[in-house]
Amino acid sequence: MYDFNFLKPTSVADAVAALIDEDAQPLSGGQTLIPAMKARLNAPGTLVSLTGIPELVGVCCAGDTLVIGAATTHAQVARDAAGYFPGLAALAGQIGDPAVRNRGTIGGSLANNDPSACYPAAALGTGATIVTDRREIAADDFFQGMFTTALENGEIITSVRFPIPQASAYAKFVQPASRFALTAAFVARYASGVRVAITGASENGVFRWAEAEAALSSDFSAEAISGLSASAHEMIADLHGTAAYRAHLVGVMTRRAVTAAG
Amino acid sequence: MHKLTMVVNGQQMTAEIEARTLLSGFLRDRLGLTGTHIGCDTSQCGACMVLVNGQAVKACSVLAADLDGVEVTTIEGMANPDGSLGHIQQAFQDCHGLQCGFCTPGMVMSTAALLAENPKPTEDEVRHSLEGNICRCTGYQNIVRAVMAASGQDQGTKATAHV
Structure with a gap:
């Protein structure tokens, strides 16, 4: 990979100041960015590591909200969120493999918005709030298509606030080589209704399945959505699965998630 | 160039490295610890797995400069002190x-x-x-x-x- 300047600030303020440079990019766990740089798909002039900022790390429960620092690794979420929000902890424990979970972070995953990543499904499926160095962004506004988010240049996620659901589960059909989701569903039940978010399927990235949400809000059971099928329109088609196959998996994985959530 | 301090297999070391130096390259090329294998070099295969502060990490997918101050254990650190297999x-x-x-x-x-x-x-x-x-x-x-x-x-x- 091409060489670059490397900075490792110890505060959010210093990180934001370093990222004013247009040729600078934030580096979190690096499990996507470093392979991309090695392949010369990305060549920032400066990398600003976010892994040396204590205020960005940690899992904290405040009433009915779980707050996770942006630089918290998947492994830590899998461990520390289990007692508060088991559906989220289980999702974190299925990301990649142990080594990826030891480095990869929630903030990095959300900022990258890979169309097959796991965390976007949890954020959108809970209606989480993405907190940045300068504002708060609702998950419904944050994800704006494949690898695209509402983040501005130089803006970094500092934490994510998840409303803890009454019941939730993540059902993931693993693409075994990449360990990303071929298609996966996150289902969360609240007093106000049910949310369903699908990852891995759409060319537009993570999305909510409105028909399933409506059906599940009145009857939270796999049977309630047995007659629903997602449209194959704009679904991802590649050597791992056709658009129709992924559309079929949307229904299958959503039903499995509902059953697992109980 | 970045100054790097690490404890590798129990031994304290310091080095000057380029920012782009991967942990895998640092271990193999600078320290001669070639037991850490580079298989795919795309973070798929895990042949380069080492322990960083006790946690498994793929050494080909982490910058050495981001690991200043850590403890690293490689396969060379897994044998018994007398050289027999751990x-x-x-x-x-x-x-x-x-x-x-x-x-x-x-x-x-x-x-x-x-x-x-x-x-x-x-x-x-x-x-x-x-x-x-x-x-x-x-x-x-x-x-x-x-x-x-x-x-x-x-x-x-x-x-x-x-x-």
């Missing part, structure tokens, strides 16, 4: 948990991380913990047996190999 390495040999052996350093390091956290894993837990390590020879059966044996749960399953 108990995980010995279990891999006993159970024939390797054929060509290229992936083995990574397998041993992932096993060390697993057993430190979970000394008596189930077979399912072993397989889950090795999801980041690819072996193209063995079919994994004897690797799983080796990990179970290393955890003291060999259940008479070792030495099933044909020699």
